Amino acid sequence: MTADAVNSDTSESETKFNRVLLKISGEALMGDQGFGLHPPTVERIANEVKSVHDLGVEICMVIGGGNIFRGLQGSAQGMERTTADYMGMLATVMNALAMQSALEGLGVFTRVISAIPMDQVCEPYIRRRAVRHLEKKRVCIFAAGTGNPYFTTDTAATLRANEMRCEAIFKGTKVDGVYDKDPAKHDDAVRYENVSYDECLQKRLGVMDASAIALARDNNLPIIVFSLDEPGGFRGILAGKGTYTRVGG
Secondary structure, three states: OOOHEEEEEEEEHHOOOEEEEEEEOOHHHHHOOOOOOOOOHHHHHHHHHHHHHHHOEEEEEEOOOOOOOOOHHHHOOOOOOHHHHHHHHHHHHHHHHHHHHHHOOOOOOEEEEOOOEEEEEEOOOOHHHHHHHHOOOOEEEEOOOOOOOOHHHHHHHHHHHHOOOOOOEEEEEOOOOEOOOOOOOOOOEEEEEEEOOHHHHHHHHOOOOHHHHHHHHHHOOEEEEEEEOOOOHHHHOOOOOOEEEOOOO
């Protein structure tokens, strides 16, 4: 690729998206392990974020906690649901701190902002302060979900994206978009280029949970689903390249 082409991609990215939210699952940080954090995988994702940050795009992040603890699974095993959900929220803080460490190791200033106050390890969520961090080109990682049980990190991502006035949610997954059925189990699965919020809800396509989709629909916030496993995928999607599915918007 020529220098002119790179500059063209950069310019296009800066004009198309100024502020975005990246939502990834906790499982994305496991790598090939069955549990916990895989430092090389965390560093690879941090490099993806840095490559977009270098374009001048303001970035928020929400990371799930399923690699450490998932509230629904704890509840299914007999644990009281509220307690299980709070444990899941704490898992998201651990993942956020790991990502902060990786990003700052690459020279990207980062703030972890928790919906549950824990001042010794991260900042409490104050909307105007978070907006100021973004304006100063710091990556903001929102942890502990919404701070309330019974709400997933998908809903937290949509809520924070709206509060921060992000232009889109980018959901990094293991597949390159939204399919009509699980592509890992069905060879004839068909990928959508574009799909409406209502269709996602009616067909239960599994993009995000229903409350997150409804909140995005009510605020006309597009959700872009892409593969986080493809090197350079995040930056490429922002430049309008690569394979992805656009939900709504």
